[in-house]
Every structure is written in C-alpha cells, then in structure tokens.
Ligand SMILES: Nc1ncnc2c1ncn2[C@@H]1O[C@H](COP(=O)(O)OP(=O)(O)OP(=O)(O)O)[C@@H](O)[C@H]1O
C-alpha cells in the first residue's frame with residue numbers, strides 16, 4: 309500500500325477574480341520508506357500539495373489517500389501518524405523549547421511519562437539541549453527550524469512532511485539537518501520534502517517531481533532526470549551583461565543546446581572542454597568560463613524556463 | 620461529542636497552563652471587581668435607594684436585589700474574555716490553532732477545549748464573587764450552590780455564543796473593544812441589573828428580553844431571595860440560555876474546523 313496515493317488532485321483557492329488553481333491535477337505515489345521530493349519555483353503549488361497531504365487543507369477534487377485513508381474523512385487518524393514541518397514555523401513563542409515539545413505531544417494524547425524520555429531524545433537529536441529552558445522567542449531562525457523538526461517527531465511519525473525545511477538556514481545548519489534526515493531515513497520513516505535547493509534535493513531525495521504552475525512536469529530519480537533533460541556537461545561562459553547577447557548567435561554549432569541567462573550563457577554538451585576551446589578559437593574570450601557536470605538546476609531550467617538559483 | 624471529550628481536555632489543559640501564568644491578574648481582578656462594585660454601588664447607591672423606599676426593591680434591601688445580577692454579569696464578562704482572547708490569539712496572533720490542527724486534534728475539539736477552559740475561569744470567578752457577596756451580607760449561605768450554578772451556566776452559554784462569533788473574525792481591529800462597548804456594557808446597563816426591567820420604557824425593555832444577563836438575573840433573584848417568577852418564565856429563561864450556548868458551541872465547532880482546513 310502506498311503511503312501517498314493521489315490521482316488528478318486539485319486545489320482551487322477562491323480569489324478576487326474567481327479562482328486560483330494552485331494544484332491543477334497531479335498524480336503521486338509514494339511508497340513506504342521512500343524519500344520523495346517536490347521541486348518548484350515560488351507559487352508552483354508545493355505548500356498547497358503538502359498541506360493536502362498533511363490533512364490540514366481540504367482538496368477541491370481528485371483522489372487522495374494517505375496511509376490508505378481519505379484525509380477528508382479520517383483526518384485525525386491520519387494526522388496521528390504524520391510529522392509536519394510547515395513552511396512557516398508554528399511554534400508557541402511564549403513557551404520554552406521543552407514546553408513546546410511537551411505541549412505538542414500532549415495534543416496527540418501522549419502521556420507525560422511517555423513524553424519525558426522522548427523529549428530528551430529529541431533535544432539531543434536536534435542539538436538543542438542547552439536551549440531547553442529558553443523561550444522560543446529568543447531562538448535564532450535556525451534553532452526554531454530545528455525545534456520544529458524535533459516537534460514533528462514527537463509522535464514517532466511514519467510519514468514526515470517537510471516544507472522547505474532548510475530555507476533561511478546557514479550552510480552549517482543545513483548540513484546538520486541533512487545529517488539528521490539521513491538518520492531518520494535509515495529508521496524507515498517515509499520523507500516527503502519540498503525545496504528550492506537543488507543540492508538538497510540531490511542529497512536527500514531518491515525520487516522527485518518537478519512542479520510548475522500546479523502541474524507535475526517531470527518525475528524520476530535525480531540521476532534519471534539529469535540524464536533525460538540535460539546533457540552530461542555544461543559550459544558556463546560570461547562575456548559581460550551587454551556582450552552575452554551579441555556573442556550568442558556566433559556560438560552556433562557548439563554543443564547540443566544553448567541557453568541565455570541574464571548574466572551568462574550555458575552550453576549543454578557532452579564535450580565541455582573541446583567546446584570551450586572552440587569558443588575561444590572563434591575569437592570570443594569569455595571573462596569567466598567553467599565546465600561542470602550537469603545538475604538538477606539545469607533540469608529545472610530546461611523544464612520551467614526559470615532558474616531557481618535566481619529566486 | 621462524547622468521542623471527542625478526552626481530546627478537548629488536551630486543549631483545555633494547554634489553555635489552563637496558559638491561564639496559570641496570568642493567575643495573579645485573574646485573582647486580583649476576580650476579587651477587586653466585586654469589591655469595587657459592592658462598595659460603590661451596592662453600599663453607596665444602596666443607602667440612597669433604601670432610604671427612599673423603606674420596603675426596598677422586591678421587598679429586599681438594594682444590595683440583596685443587586686447581588687444576583689452582579690454575579691451573573693461577572694460570570695458572563697469573564698466568559699467573554701476567556702473565550703474571545705484565546706480565539707483571536709489562536710487564529711490571528713500567535714496562531715497556535717494552526718499547530719494544534721496539524722496534530723490529531725480537530726477544529727471542533729479545539730473549540731470545545733477553549734470553552735472548557737473558559738468554564739474553569741468562570742467557575743473560579745463566580746465562586747470568588749459569591750464569597751465576597753456573602754462577606755458583604757448580600758447573599759445567604761444557602762444560596763451558594765444555586766446561585767453559583769445559575770451564574771456559571773449563564774457564563775458558559777455566553778461563552779458558547781462568543782465562540783461562534785469570534786471564530787469568524789478575520790481582522791481583530793477593534794473587535795474586542797466593540798464587543799465591550801456595544802454588547803457587554805449595554806447588556807450590563809439595560810438588563811434590569813440596577814433596577815427592575817419594568818422601570819424602563821417599553822421601547823427599551825426588549826434589550827433585556829434578548830439579554831442572557833437578564834434571563835440569568837431573573838433566575839438568580841428567584842433562587843436567591845424568592846423574587847416572583849412564573850414557572851414558565853423560569854423555563855423560558857433556562858431554554859433561552861441553553862439554546863444560545865448549545866447553538867453557539869455547535870456552530871463554533873463547525874466554524875473552527877472550517878477555518879482550519881482552508
Ligand atoms: N490561502 C490561499 N489563498 C489564496 N491563494 C493561495 C493561498 N495559498 C496559496 N495560494 C496561491 O496558490 C499558488 C500556490 O501557492 P503555494 O504556496 O502552494 O506555492 P509554493 O510552491 O509553496 O510556493 P513557495 O515556494 O513560495 O512556498 C500561488 O499562486 C498562491 O498565490
């Protein structure tokens with residue numbers, strides 16, 4: 309039985325001018341133990357999808373089963389087995405770190421004696437022991453995020469939903485978090501996460517979908533997606549903002565495909581070094597040049613015409 | 620409702636822990652409010668009224684006439700605060716309801732929990748108020764149970780109504796003060812609190828008829844010193860309060876759930 313099963317799932321929000329179709333008919337299947345990612349630009353519909361999966365937002369139409377149950381009828385039973393890290397922290401800022409975990413555990417109906425050791429484990433897990441009696445107000449953004457993650461685990465969930473878990477964190481905090489999510493994966497928890505960071509998706513997700521304007525435009529493992537939607541290598545050259553456009557027509561015949569971005573030109577190719585030499589041989593000396601392996605960033609650009617890195 | 624009862628207790632527990640942090644203020648207000656009214660109006664105005672009508676109002680001293688109304692008003696006003704503030708906070712200020720609703724709790728249980736915790740506050744306020752009334756000689760010892768019960772009941776019913784009302788507030792701009800100025804204060808002044816409702820011109824008496832405070836006061840005066848009240852009237856007052864409270868709670872539960880799944 310899949311942990312998540314969706315067919316033609318839609319969500320329309322009412323708006324001043326009628327409706328916004330935030331999720332426009334998506335199919336999803338996530339199996340137990342999988343780590344699954346949703347990539348998409350701002351407004352693609354990631355959070356809307358996550359909230360429908362988390363049984364906190366009523367769907368407009370389509371089929372949806374979470375842990376084999378319909379969230380519009382059995383929301384409480386489903387949510388008892390979910391851990392949710394929403395995009396916006398919903399911590400109780402007037403309470404301390406420990407009190408937040410305790411209160412949240414109590415909402416699930418867990419007893420104090422069950423919660424006491426669990427809270428210690430979780431404080432260790434997210435390295436917030438030394439802040440245990442600090443009020444949440446006084447925590448940094450990264451610490452709040454870690455607390456939200458600890459809180460989402462208080463009920464020992466079998467499905468963990470993380471909506472942009474590391475947005476706003478510094479690189480070190482992100483790596484700590486990735487490490488924790490790896491550990492969780494090992495214990496068999498199913499992970500579903502959304503992210504803007506391609507490296508995060510490559511690191512954490514076995515399989516992912518790319519969403520654009522409420523639809524799924526591609527699906528596969530990071531490696532499959534790169535193979536399918538990008539060449540093996542990418543040459544990045546910069547000639548300066550003005551000259552990029554002038555040089556572009558003169559690069560014809562080099563590589564499989566050329567993409568012009570505001571600040572650089574990307575050439576998709578199997579033979580990066582040779583192509584770079586060819587550019588120089590044609591008399592165009594780039595200010596900077598780089599040959600690299602293709603990444604999810606390139607897949608995303610190809611599929612949506614947008615660069616996530618620019619957001 | 621029976622299935623969700625234990626779950627709403629978890630919400631009430633959270634609310635009570637929160638209230639506990641304000642215990643100083645709650646106790647000071649619980650004691651200060653009745654003492655202030657009793658000294659200024661009960662004794663001050665009372666001396667004047669009693670001097671002018673030796674048989675008293677309803678055949679009892681002014682203080683005794685006033686006491687059941689003050690008690691019911693205190694219960695209703697504490698329910699007003701203890702339902703409206705947490706509801707606005709939960710939806711708009713610290714938004715704790717969003718976090719709660721992401722757990723196995725339902726919106727309906729959150730609504731019940733808020734009302735349940737408010738009930739504890741109402742009981743506390745009413746008991747303290749009754750004790751002060753008793754110390755001032757405004758009530759007999761024998762009235763403790765019936766008066767506390769009827770006032771608490773009125774408070775809870777008002778709380779249910781406020782639950783549904785506050786659940787729809789999208790923007791808190793002035794809601795609390797509008798409620799106090801345009802609902803709570805007029806209700807306090809025009810419900811036969813300080814003089815029998817029949818003293819008012821007929822054109823204003825309707826305020827009393829729709830006011831839960833008037834119904835609670837009528838019941839309270841009947842229970843306290845045996846003010847005349849026809850059985851059908853007692854029944855109507857009781858039914859009116861029940862309908863307000865139960866209707867409010869049922870609607871409130873739906874509104875909470877609806878708002879938290881949007
Ligand atoms: N509560 C709401 N009411 C009306 N429209 C909404 C609401 N929430 C989201 N939308 C709209 O739905 C669309 C999808 O929003 P959503 O938050 O799901 O995107 P997202 O992929 O999570 O974006 P981001 O990366 O910025 O978090 C957007 O057009 C947004 O404006």
Ligand SMILES: [Mg+2]
Pocket residue numbers: 354355356395471
């Ligand atoms: Mg989002």
